Amino acid sequence: MGNMNTLLQLLQSSIAFGTIIMFGAVGEIITEKAGNLNLGIPGVMYLGAISSLVGVFFYEKNVADPNPFVCAVIAILCAFLAAALGGLLFSFLTITLRANQNVTGLTLTIFGSGVANFFGGLLNGFSGGVGQIRVETTSKVFMAKIPFLSELGVVGKLLFSYGWLVYVAIIIAVLSQWFFNKTRTGLNLRAVGENPATADAAGINVTLYRYLATCIGTGIAGLGGLYYVMDYTKGTWANDGTIENLGWLAVALVIFAIWRPKNAIWGAYLFGLLFWLYLYVPGLDRKTNELFNMLPYVVTIIVLVFTSFRKKRENQPPNALGLAYFREER
Amino acid sequence: MQNNIAVKLQDITKTFGKQVVANKDVTLDIRKGEILSLLGENGSGKTTLMNMLAGIYFPDSGHIFMDTDGEGLKEVSICSPKDAYALGIGMIHQHFKLVDVFTATENVALGLDKSIAFNKKQIAQDIKAICDKYGFKVEADKKVYNMSVSEKQTLEIVKALYRGANILILDEPTAVLTPQETDMLFDVMRNMKADGKSIIIITHKLNEVLEISDRVSILRKGEYVGTVDTADATVSSLTEMMVGQKVTLEIDRKEPKDIKERLVVKNLTCVNKYGVKALDNVSFTAYGGEILGIAGISGSGQKELLEAIAGLQDTVENSSIEYIAPEANTPSQLIGKTALQIKNMGVALSFVPEDRLGMGLVGTMGMSDNMMLRSYRKGFIFTERKGPKSLAQKVKDDLEVVTPSITTPVRKLSGGNVQKVLVGREIAAEPTVLMTAYAVRGLDVNTSYTIYGLLNEQKEKGVAVIYVGEDLDVLLALSDRIMVLCDGKLNGIVDARTTTKEEIGLLMTHLREEENDNG
Numbered sequence: 001m002g003n004m005n006t007l008l009q010l011l012q013s014s015i016a017f018g019t020i021i022m023f024g025a026v027g028e029i030i031t032e033k034a035g036n037l038n039l040g041i042p043g044v045m046y047l048g049a050i051s052s053l054v055g056v057f058f059y060e061k062n063v064a065d066p067n068p069f070v071c072a073v074i075a076i077l078c079a080f081l082a083a084a085l086g087g088l089l090f091s092f093l094t095i096t097l098r099a100n101q102n103v104t105g106l107t108l109t110i111f112g113s114g115v116a117n118f119f120g121g122l123l124n125g126f127s128g129g130v131g132q133i134r135v136e137t138t139s140k141v142f143m144a145k146i147p148f149l150s151e152l153g154v155v156g157k158l159l160f161s162y163g164w165l166v167y168v169a170i171i172i173a174v175l176s177q178w179f180f181n182k183t184r185t186g187l188n189l190r191a192v193g194e195n196p197a198t199a200d201a202a203g204i205n206v207t208l209y210r211y212l213a214t215c216i217g218t219g220i221a222g223l224g225g226l227y228y229v230m231d232y233t234k235g236t237w238a239n240d241g242t243i244e245n246l247g248w249l250a251v252a253l254v255i256f257a258i259w260r261p262k263n264a265i266w267g268a269y270l271f272g273l274l275f276w277l278y279l280y281v282p283g284l285d286r287k288t289n290e291l292f293n294m295l296p297y298v299v300t301i302i303v304l305v306f307t308s309f310r311k312k313r314e315n316q317p318p319n320a321l322g323l324a325y326f327r328e329e330r
Numbered sequence: 331m332q333n334n335i336a337v338k339l340q341d342i343t344k345t346f347g348k349q350v351v352a353n354k355d356v357t358l359d360i361r362k363g364e365i366l367s368l369l370g371e372n373g374s375g376k377t378t379l380m381n382m383l384a385g386i387y388f389p390d391s392g393h394i395f396m397d398t399d400g401e402g403l404k405e406v407s408i409c410s411p412k413d414a415y416a417l418g419i420g421m422i423h424q425h426f427k428l429v430d431v432f433t434a435t436e437n438v439a440l441g442l443d444k445s446i447a448f449n450k451k452q453i454a455q456d457i458k459a460i461c462d463k464y465g466f467k468v469e470a471d472k473k474v475y476n477m478s479v480s481e482k483q484t485l486e487i488v489k490a491l492y493r494g495a496n497i498l499i500l501d502e503p504t505a506v507l508t509p510q511e512t513d514m515l516f517d518v519m520r521n522m523k524a525d526g527k528s529i530i531i532i533t534h535k536l537n538e539v540l541e542i543s544d545r546v547s548i549l550r551k552g553e554y555v556g557t558v559d560t561a562d563a564t565v566s567s568l569t570e571m572m573v574g575q576k577v578t579l580e581i582d583r584k585e586p587k588d589i590k591e592r593l594v595v596k597n598l599t600c601v602n603k604y605g606v607k608a609l610d611n612v613s614f615t616a617y618g619g620e621i622l623g624i625a626g627i628s629g630s631g632q633k634e635l636l637e638a639i640a641g642l643q644d645t646v647e648n649s650s651i652e653y654i655a656p657e658a659n660t661p662s663q664l665i666g667k668t669a670l671q672i673k674n675m676g677v678a679l680s681f682v683p684e685d686r687l688g689m690g691l692v693g694t695m696g697m698s699d700n701m702m703l704r705s706y707r708k709g710f711i712f713t714e715r716k717g718p719k720s721l722a723q724k725v726k727d728d729l730e731v732v733t734p735s736i737t738t739p740v741r742k743l744s745g746g747n748v749q750k751v752l753v754g755r756e757i758a759a760e761p762t763v764l765m766t767a768y769a770v771r772g773l774d775v776n777t778s779y780t781i782y783g784l785l786n787e788q789k790e791k792g793v794a795v796i797y798v799g800e801d802l803d804v805l806l807a808l809s810d811r812i813m814v815l816c817d818g819k820l821n822g823i824v825d826a827r828t829t830t831k832e833e834i835g836l837l838m839t840h841l842r843e844e845e846n847d848n849g
Contacts, residue, residue, distance in 0.1 A: 184439070184448040191429050191440050198427040202441025203412040313431050313475045 004154070010280055011158060014272030015166060016232060020045075022169045022268035023224030024250025026176055026261050027217040031087070032254060033180065034213035035193035037322040039105030040090055041221050042247025043112025044083040048222025049229045049243055050116035051082030056138040057123060071138040075226060083222020086112060087215040095210050098324040113244050120237040132236055139235025142227070163231040165223070170265055172220060177261040189213055193318035196325035206325050224250065249275075252300040258307060258315045271296040336362045336497060336528045337383065337419075338403055342392035344378055352378040355392070356554045358547055360497065362397075363526045365519060367533055367543035367560070369572060372628045372800050375552040376532045377424075380499045384421035385414035420490025421499040424506075426482050430475040434468050438489050453492075460491050464521045480511040487518070497528045504538055505629065516542050534572075534627055536565050536839045550574050565840055566832065573835040579807040581782050584790060586620040586810050591654050592763055592794035593639065594661065599646040600634040608634040610818045618656070618762065621785060621795040623809030623826060625802065625834050631818040632798045636765050639796075641669040656762055656792070690752045693741030697733065698722035700740055701755055725754035729780060746777035753781060757788060764788050767798040782808055802831050816841050 024041050031038045038044075055078035060066045090108055093099040127133040142163045149160040180186040191199040192209045200206050228243060229235065249271055256271075257263035278284050278292035307315045337360040344353045353375045360366055368376045381387045383394070385408045395403035396417055408414050414421070428437050435454045442448075454470035461468050466484050474482060483503060490498055500519075504512045519529055519542060533539060539546055539560065546563055548555040548571045555571050593616040600609040609631040616622050626632055637643035639651055645665055652661035664672055691700045701718035722736040729750040733743050740748055753769060766785070770778040785808065789795050799805045805812055809826040814837035821837045 184442070184444075187432075187436055187439060187448075188441060191432070194429045194431055195427075198429055199441065201411050201427045203410070203415075204441045313473070319430065 006280060008154060008157060010273065010276055012161065013276045014269050015162060017272035017275055018268035018270075019162075019166045019169045020224045020228050020232060020246050021250040021253050021271060022173060022264055023227060024221045024247055025253035025257060025264040025268060026169070026173045027219070027221030027224070028251060028254045029217075029257070029259055029261055029264065030176055030189075030220065031214045031217035032259060032321055033193045033318055034189055034210045034217075035196060035318055035320040035323065035325070036091070036094060036210055036214045037101045037105065038087070038090055038108070038214060038218065039102060039251065040086060040108025040112065040218070041105075041251050042244040043109035044086040044218040044221050045225035045228070045247045045250070046112035046116035046243050047086050047225065048079035048083040049225030050119050050237075051222075052076070052079040052226045053123065053133070053135065053229050053235075053237055054078070054119060056135045057126075057133060060135055060137055066137045068137055068141040071135075072141045075138055075142070075230060076223070079222045079226035080219040083225065084215045084219035086222075087218030088211075090218070091211045091214045094324065095207055095214075098326070101322050101324075109244070109247065113241070116243070117239045120239055123237055135230075135235040139230050142230035143234065163227070165227040165231060168223070169227070169268075172223075173261040173265050180261070190318070193320055196320050196323075200325075200327060210325075221247075221250065249296055252297055255317075256296075256300045256303050258303070259317060270299070274299065333397065333400075333402060334362050335359050335403065336397055338395040339379070339383075340393045340395065342379065342382060342389045342394070344375075344382060344387060344389050351552050353382075353389075353549075353552045356549070356552075358554060358557070360528050360530060361545075362528055363523055364544040365523050365529045365531060365542055367531050367539040367546045368549065369534060369536075369539055369546050369568060370549035371534065371572060371802075373551075374549040376549055377501055378552075379549070380421060380501065380530065380532060383408065383414065383419055383497075384499060385409060385411040385419075386421075415493045415495070418494055418496040419499070420487075420493060420495030420497070422483065422486045422490065422501060422503065424501050426486055428474045428482060428485065431473060433471050433473055434477075434485050434488075435470045437474060437485060438492050442493075456492060457488055460488055464491070464518050464525070466518055479506045480508075480514070483507070483515070484518075491522075495527075497530070498522065499530045499532070501532045502534075503531065504533065504535065512538070534839060536568055539563075539568065540565070548572055566836065569832055569835040569839065573802055573831040576803065576806070576831050579803055581779075581804075581807040582786060583808065583810075584786070586617070586789070588792065589617040589619040590656070590792075592616050592618045594650075594652040594654070595639070596650040596652075598635070598638060598649045598651065600631070600638055600643055600649075601646060602634070608818050609638070612815075612818075612820045614813055614820065614823060616763065616794045616796055618792045618794045619789060620810040621789050621797055621808055623805040623812040624796065624798045624815060625805050625812055625838055626815035627838055628800065630815040630838075632767065632815060634818075635815070636767055636796070636798065639664065639763075639765065641667055641672045653763075691740050691748065694739050696722075696735070696737035696739060697726065697731070697751055698736045700751060701725070701758075704755060704759060721755070721758055725751060725758065729754050729784075749781065750777065753784060757784060761788075761793060763794045763796070765796040765798075768800060769797070770799075770801075770804070778804075802834055805834070806831065814838055 024045055028038060028041050052075040055074045056071050059071065059074055086108055090104055093104045094101045123133045142165060144163065146160045150156050152160070180190060188199065188204045189209055191202070192204060192206050196206045224246070225243060228246065229237065253264055253267050253271060257267045274295035275293065277295065278289040281292065284292070339356060339358040342353055342356045345351045356379055368380070370376045378387065382389050388409060394406055394408060396406045397403050398417060406417060408417065429440065432440070435450050435457065438457060439448065439450065439453050457468055457470055460466065466488055468481070468485055468488055474485070477485065487498065503515060507515060523529060531543065540563065543560050545557055545559055546568065547557040548568070550572065595615070596613045598609055598612045599607060602608040612631070612635065624632055624635070634643050638645050641664065649665055651664040653664050654661045692703065698719045701721045702715065719736070725731060726733065726736055731743070731747045731750050733747060740751060743751070749769065753766070756764065769781050785795050785797060797809060806826055806829070811823055812826045812829065812834060813823045814821045814834055816838055819841060821842055824833060
């Protein structure tokens with residue numbers, strides 16, 4: 001029974017961890033499918049995290065009896081919109097001004113982490129006391145478990161003992177998979193990322209599609225930041241750079257999932273498993289457990305090598321990924 | 331008579347930049363249910379004219395009239411490919427507009443009007459109906475990257491038909507097809523014509539014009555020459571209309587003197603990436619002290635020929651390129667050596683590639699840095715900058731390159747000045763063989779004459795000049811001998827002083843062997 005519990009704990013923490021990067025990866029897949037390579041994912045996850053925290057902090061502070069539902073709405077809106085705003089900035093720079101996407105994305109990451117850590121530190125200062133803020137009402141809403149089901153023994157604990165954002169992440173991933181493959185808009189979006197000139201000739205508005213895909217994609221990635229602060233760290237803030245590490249894992253997960261949201265679901269949990277594995281391996285010290293921390297990146301490299309070898313066209317990145325598009329003039 | 335016209339182009343003019351007039355006052359009728367060939371040399375403005383029907387370009391002046399409802403011609407304005415589709419015009423470009431990772435069905439569905447339900451099964455059925463009607467073969471679920479060129483082309487035509495095209499424009503459709511595939515294409519073209527559709531085929535292959543079309547319209551240097559019924563046309567009458575009267579150019583051409591063998595090419599054969607022979611058993615000799623012009627429809631093997639000599643192109647066994655250096659008596663074999671080895675052997679081949687900024691120069695670097703691309707191996711650890719700098723200054727002064735300074739990035743210069751930089755650098759290397767491809771493409775008259783002068787100067791110095799050109803008047807006035815390539819084969823070498831434009835035009839478009847076979 002002891003082993004069983006250990007395994008359950010490992011799986012539970014993997015799923016919680018995986019949810020954060022699943023949001024980031026699915027958001028980035030939507031962005032990349034339209035041909036925009038946004039390396040600002042860690043930055044927008046930071047923006048989503050800190051904005052939701054700031055929003056509900058002031059709501060909870062100024063209202064005597066905060067309404068849990070309003071808390072949740074404020075948190076989600078703040079996270080999504082702040083992250084999407086980062087995406088809008090990225091879109092304007094790369095699509096309209098045709099700035100280099102790699103440079104712009106990295107800048108967005110640095111910007112997001114700077115903004116978040118600045119305001120995070122400020123918030124912790126406001127809260128007085130031990131210098132650690134807590135948004136209790138809101139984090140309770142996000143951490144609420146499904147009643148009854150979550151108590152159904154091992155199965156219940158494994159499948160139903162999480163905050164509801166865990167399921168939202170899966171739903172978003174499934175929906176976007178369906179969107180890419182079954183809808184007209186999804187087909188048009190993929191065409192924009194594969195061959196914008198062809199899409200343009202077919203009468204598709206390449207600029208509009210890229211703007212929308214990038215903003216919605218970064219908005220979803222921002223929800224990863226929301227889940228991190230509200231559920232994973234229980235409504236607190238720490239200037240420890242964890243979100244940035246998670247953001248890069250999300251970018252790696254996009255490659256691991258070979259640009260398919262459905263693969264991002266199990267891929268995210270696998271990354272979570274590999275990330276926490278060191279806690280359950282006996283005899284590790286602080287040096288050797290770093291070796292375990294790189295496992296997610298190692299499997300990503302293996303996937304990259306593998307897909308590059310097989311050269312199957314469906315498993316390659318979108319053809320126009322990272323390239324600005326402008327109509328050809330003679 | 332008036333109501334059997336589907337499209338009427340009137341006084342269409344289109345210019346690019348200030349100098350390049352692609353079309354000038356072109357007036358053209360396209361009838362309902364006919365196959366019209368649009369014939370002309372490279373750069374005669376055929377594709378540009380049709381692009382204006384397809385909504386890619388918008389004419390500078392002129393009118394387009396269409397009979398869209400069977401009630402006579404009305405003026406229309408076509409601003410985008412979408413407008414063209416709405417009017418029933420579909421163009422199949424040389425570079426296909428298809429998404430590789432999509433299936434045939436998905437490509438057809440792309441960007442369709444919202445009023446058509448997004449139902450892939452339904453669309454696949456509709457595709458099949460179109461295929462059955464006209465005799466196409468399209469596999470609805472096949473991915474485009476698995477398709478042959480012919481299948482992709484078929485898909486493009488089906489895509490246009492699905493969107494209700496009544497007027498189909500095919501831009502050199504047979505250039506990429508095998509003879510069997512061409513026959514298949516012609517069959518479906520006849521089926522479409524029988525269904526009342528108008529088809530315009532852009533081409534410069536005379537035998538195809540005579541085989542497939544009802545009428546032929548000819549463009550020359552952007553201007554409309556005339557239209558004839560195919561039944562009344564012959565290969566030579568069409569050639570004459572295509573190349574036009576000889577224009578005398580005042581190029582100072584000296585009699586070659588003291589000519590010596592420089593390059594002896596024997597049985598040169600190259601295979602392109604599709605496994606087709608780009609060059610087929612070509613043998614010739616280039617002499618120092620003369621200009622050897624190379625004529626041919628573009629894509630007849632000119633690029634491969636120059637690249638093979640420069641060591642950039644793989645050749646098939648038995649090919650031989652021998653180089654005889656000025657002071658040597660024994661020839662040295664160039665095949666099997668890399669471009670650098672050829673240079674290190676003391677063989678000085680200068681190469682002006684077709685794509686000036688792509689292969690010849692680095693756009694973001696200045697003149698002096700671009701000069702250094704030829705000498706970057708000089709100097710110990712640090713590059714040697716002084717030489718290139720003074721060379722850049724010399725080229726700038728001698729050739730009157732208009733640039734703010736020799737460090738200004740060359741991409742900011744006009745086409746003519748870029749060309750001067752490139753040719754100036756190649757000539758400064760004091761070559762014994764100088765190869766140029768389309769050296770005056772897009773240049774104004776004065777700059778062109780500067781370049782002709784430079785080439786003649788080199789010839790008088792004893793350099794073997796090989797000039798690949800597209801303007802027959804220039805080839806006739808500049809070259810001493812003209813070698814004509816047709817479909818990768820050497821179709822004849824003629825004396826430039828005594829030959830005629832018609833003779834060269836015929837050699838370019840009509841393989842002599844074929845005539846022998848037929849007769």
